[in-house]
Amino acid sequence: MMIADGIEDEEKWLAEGIAGIQHNAFYLHRAVESNNLREALKYSAQLLSELRTSRLSPHKYYELYMRAFDELRRLEMFFKDEDRHGCSVVDLYELVQHAGNVLPRLYLLCTVGSVYIKSKEAPAKDVLKDLVEMCRSVQHPIRGLFLRSYLAQISRDKLPDIGSEYEGDGDTVMDAVDFVLQNFTEMNKLWVRMQHQGPIRVKEKLDKERSKLRDLVGKNLHVLSQVEGVDLEIYKDTVLPRVLEQVVNCKDELAQYYLMDCIIQVFPDEYHLQTLETLLGAFPQLQPAVDIKTVLSQLMDRLSNYAASSAEVLPEFLQVEAFAKLSNAIGKVIEAQVEMPVVGAISLYVSLLTFALRVHSDRLDYVDQVLGACVKKLSGSPKLEDNKATKQVVALLTAPLEKYNDIDTALTLSNYPRVMDHLDAGTNKIMAMVLIQSIMKYNTCVSTAEKVDVLFELIKGLIKDIDGTLADELDEEDFKEEQNSVARLVHMLYNDDPEEMLQIICTVRKHIMAGGPKRLPFTVPPLVFSALKLVRRLQGLDGEVAGEEVPATPRKIFQLLNQIIEALSNVPSPELALRLYLQCAEAANDCDLEPVAYEFFTQAFVLYEEEVADSKAQVTSIHLIIGTLQRMNAFGVENRDTLTHKATGYSAKLLKKPDQCRAVYACSHLFWVDDQDGIKDGERVLLCLKRSLRIANAAQQMANVTRGTGGPVTLFVEILNKYLYFFEKGNPQITSAAIQGLIELIKTEMQSDTATPDPASDAFFACTLRYIEFQKQKGGAMGEKYDSIRI
Amino acid sequence: MVLVLAIGDLHVPYRAPDLPAKFKSMLVPGKIQHIICTGNLCIKEVHDYLKNLCPSLHITRGEYDEDAQYPETKTLTIGQFKLGLCHGHQVVPWGDLDSLAMLQRQLDVDILVTGHTHQFKAYKHEAGVVINPGSATGAYSSITYDVNPSFVLMDIDGLRVVVYVYELIDGEVKVDKIDFKKTGTATSHSAH
Numbered sequence: 001m002m003i004a005d006g007i008e009d010e011e012k013w014l015a016e017g018i019a020g021i022q023h024n025a026f027y028l029h030r031a032v033e034s035n036n037l038r039e040a041l042k043y044s045a046q047l048l049s050e051l052r053t054s055r056l057s058p059h060k061y062y063e064l065y066m067r068a069f070d071e072l073r074r075l076e077m078f079f080k081d082e083d084r085h086g087c088s089v090v091d092l093y094e095l096v097q098h099a100g101n102v103l104p105r106l107y108l109l110c111t112v113g114s115v116y117i118k119s120k121e122a123p124a125k126d127v128l129k130d131l132v133e134m135c136r137s138v139q140h141p142i143r144g145l146f147l148r149s150y151l152a153q154i155s156r157d158k159l160p161d162i163g164s165e166y167e168g169d170g171d172t173v174m175d176a177v178d179f180v181l182q183n184f185t186e187m188n189k190l191w192v193r194m195q196h197q198g199p200i201r202v203k204e205k206l207d208k209e210r211s212k213l214r215d216l217v218g219k220n221l222h223v224l225s226q227v228e229g230v231d232l233e234i235y236k237d238t239v240l241p242r243v244l245e246q247v248v249n250c251k252d253e254l255a256q257y258y259l260m261d262c263i264i265q266v267f268p269d270e271y272h273l274q275t276l277e278t279l280l281g282a283f284p285q286l287q288p289a290v291d292i293k294t295v296l297s298q299l300m301d302r303l304s305n306y307a308a309s310s311a312e313v314l315p316e317f318l319q320v321e322a323f324a325k326l327s328n329a330i331g332k333v334i335e336a337q338v339e340m341p342v343v344g345a346i347s348l349y350v351s352l353l354t355f356a357l358r359v360h361s362d363r364l365d366y367v368d369q370v371l372g373a374c375v376k377k378l379s380g381s382p383k384l385e386d387n388k389a390t391k392q393v394v395a396l397l398t399a400p401l402e403k404y405n406d407i408d409t410a411l412t413l414s415n416y417p418r419v420m421d422h423l424d425a426g427t428n429k430i431m432a433m434v435l436i437q438s439i440m441k442y443n444t445c446v447s448t449a450e451k452v453d454v455l456f457e458l459i460k461g462l463i464k465d466i467d468g469t470l471a472d473e474l475d476e477e478d479f480k481e482e483q484n485s486v487a488r489l490v491h492m493l494y495n496d497d498p499e500e501m502l503q504i505i506c507t508v509r510k511h512i513m514a515g516g517p518k519r520l521p522f523t524v525p526p527l528v529f530s531a532l533k534l535v536r537r538l539q540g541l542d543g544e545v546a547g548e549e550v551p552a553t554p555r556k557i558f559q560l561l562n563q564i565i566e567a568l569s570n571v572p573s574p575e576l577a578l579r580l581y582l583q584c585a586e587a588a589n590d591c592d593l594e595p596v597a598y599e600f601f602t603q604a605f606v607l608y609e610e611e612v613a614d615s616k617a618q619v620t621s622i623h624l625i626i627g628t629l630q631r632m633n634a635f636g637v638e639n640r641d642t643l644t645h646k647a648t649g650y651s652a653k654l655l656k657k658p659d660q661c662r663a664v665y666a667c668s669h670l671f672w673v674d675d676q677d678g679i680k681d682g683e684r685v686l687l688c689l690k691r692s693l694r695i696a697n698a699a700q701q702m703a704n705v706t707r708g709t710g711g712p713v714t715l716f717v718e719i720l721n722k723y724l725y726f727f728e729k730g731n732p733q734i735t736s737a738a739i740q741g742l743i744e745l746i747k748t749e750m751q752s753d754t755a756t757p758d759p760a761s762d763a764f765f766a767c768t769l770r771y772i773e774f775q776k777q778k779g780g781a782m783g784e785k786y787d788s789i790r791i
Numbered sequence: 792m793v794l795v796l797a798i799g800d801l802h803v804p805y806r807a808p809d810l811p812a813k814f815k816s817m818l819v820p821g822k823i824q825h826i827i828c829t830g831n832l833c834i835k836e837v838h839d840y841l842k843n844l845c846p847s848l849h850i851t852r853g854e855y856d857e858d859a860q861y862p863e864t865k866t867l868t869i870g871q872f873k874l875g876l877c878h879g880h881q882v883v884p885w886g887d888l889d890s891l892a893m894l895q896r897q898l899d900v901d902i903l904v905t906g907h908t909h910q911f912k913a914y915k916h917e918a919g920v921v922i923n924p925g926s927a928t929g930a931y932s933s934i935t936y937d938v939n940p941s942f943v944l945m946d947i948d949g950l951r952v953v954v955y956v957y958e959l960i961d962g963e964v965k966v967d968k969i970d971f972k973k974t975g976t977a978t979s980h981s982a983h
Contacts, residue, residue: 440808440809443812480834480835481836484804484834484836485804487804487805488803488804488808488809489808491804491806491807491808492808525805525806525855526804526805526806529805529806529931532931532933533931536931536936579854579855583933586933587933590933620854620880620881623880623881623883624854624880626883627880627883627884627885628933630883630884630885631884631885631934666883669883669884669890673884674884674887714897717897718893718897721893721896721897722893725889725890725893728889760899763899764896764897764899767895767896767897767899767918768896770917770918771892771896771917771918774917775917
């Protein structure tokens, strides 16, 4: 209620003040029109007395001031025109000092002063010096600030600058600088003191009101930057030190923050570069509550842009040792402000890193240095729990990746892993994913075992359980995504040199073996295929060089592969392991390593016997075994016989009869390989086909018994097709009579009472017959073969 | 004019990290009416990617596929053509054309699409056409050395199908095409 009253009162007072001004302005205009100087002075003094109020907040006072300001402009024009009022400017200057109250007196004096300088009857510097001193008489913060603002306003275009019409003899630029600096200093003092006087007591409101006036103070700095005569030397020797002195001494956080920012924005970047040490030296002396990191970041951003603007300025950066100075300054600030939260320190380092990446992108030692400083800070603090802080650390680690597009660079930074160590397990994984994504995005290749080692250390959060976090706790989808990323990563690790490539494979193996049963099914396969690709590469090269011990040979890699796949038994993952063993068997076959290939087959069979229990899985697995075995050409008769015997045996023992039938006739291909050295055992082919036929018959009978109707004839048609296959290949054991018999059998089955009509098998049979007809029509050798077959 | 993408054996992530960038930029949603996939994707991410390319997605099971629910074989009719799909590891000897012909007769289809060997093939025989789109990522195969990434786009128009094969050779995408025409029960072909 009180405050509302206060506001209402303020409005009332402001209205009164404005009314007062308007009232006196009326008479002032009349006096001016009649060239009555005495009257003009009287009414202008009265008018200005309205500004003597203490009751208005800064915002309202400003409104009042602007009204007065407008009147003073007109008054100045009157003063200037000596012919009208007949008083010389020198006399006028003396005359206005007779005004009763200080404030109106000084406003009038400044106004006359403006005219005085323009008249050039006295050097600008003298008048200005006089005015800036006289204004000292007004110590009330709001009144004094606006008065000096008025002074600044009217003096702006009248400074004794180089090339200005007001330039006098001697070092007048220094006079101009002195004048502005003095006004600035006094204005800042008044501005700071505002918080202790005036009608507003609540801090936030006060700060807000004060904030609105800050440009009045800052304007002076702007003016200084516009003075032609202020070169680097003057800035360095005079302007900056004195401004900083005031900034530090005022001990006011609002002022300090604003003014430091102002300095940085208003003066040229090359000046900042050349005065970096001085500028930075001020920071540790500022109040603890000042948001230094924002200001520092601003400075670093400006300097970064300056560096980007032209390559010519870059040597300057090196010459002034910009990075070192910034780095030291940040260190000092962090040390001095013990209460600064970790997030503040880290974001400072992020800015510094950004600066280093933009200005000194070739200096990896700088980048590493920043990371090192960060490590130091993190080591001294408790474990990061603050979300914002971890985000900053992630930003810190991501910046080099994005800059260099090349994981290699990040891997050479010695402090990179140390920073990552300070992340909690969750964030470590996030960062690890960022690393992997960066590699995938830029299609980079990690090419040495050493780098791979470093990389896998960095992403260890994905590779194994660390610090008691269990893989169980993680959402399954997320876990899969993580592990699939690691799997993809494995394909980006590559070197042309086989020795190095083998080292890489060994390094990856070392890391993934610590991953535990949940991770192995994801990480083992890509490693296996990576190794198989290496084997294939070595196949192309000559065998072992006589007398040299070459580490990378297919044999050694197969030994490694055996161990790697064996780890899957801990999961357990028998189906996957079986497939991988078969892949290795084929590769060993291609290298002509019979015992190695045999060993892999043994492993596959053992898994099939002992671990693959699911019937559907058995069907797929046995077909994979048969398919692989069919392609083996490295086996001698004995080994081959053992394995084919096993394969056929297991085929016949599958659970469902149709599956048995199909697997057994697939085995027929084990005895007939269609290339020149291949086995072509017609008898055993026929044995297989006959066996599958018996199984098909048994299946048919079973169906009759259990269901009352016959099963589909599909199996018979399939077997018929196999007969045709070997018939065409020239297996003498397959006769056209046998084929004819099969065709009749199928027709009989299809027409029997107990037959179940099945369009699919009908179509299949029809297609087959059509094929036979087509072959007959072919003529030549093929046509002759088929001649005796009737459909 | 119906565009059918035949693609398979990507083996992501166990044998390859991803589709080649040049293929990815060519395959955009909204251009293709059907996708037939021979299998061995192997993970859900690849399934989702293909589904996003075209909602009419048909997949058969490869021996490394994460999803064990894909069928062993599939048949579908597009326009005048009956298509059959099967990964191919089930047909022994692997890649044997005559054995594949048997499967074609069994499924009673004009066009049989299979994979497993990672080697592009498109040929015609008495019963129809057999197409192998190869491996879209150029993944390692125990059967084929030096696999180039490849996929097939079929343009089915009335009784005619034009088979475009896209192969990535030494970093460049090369295209070839083969024409097949269905005449009554048999198809004839001309290669370009």
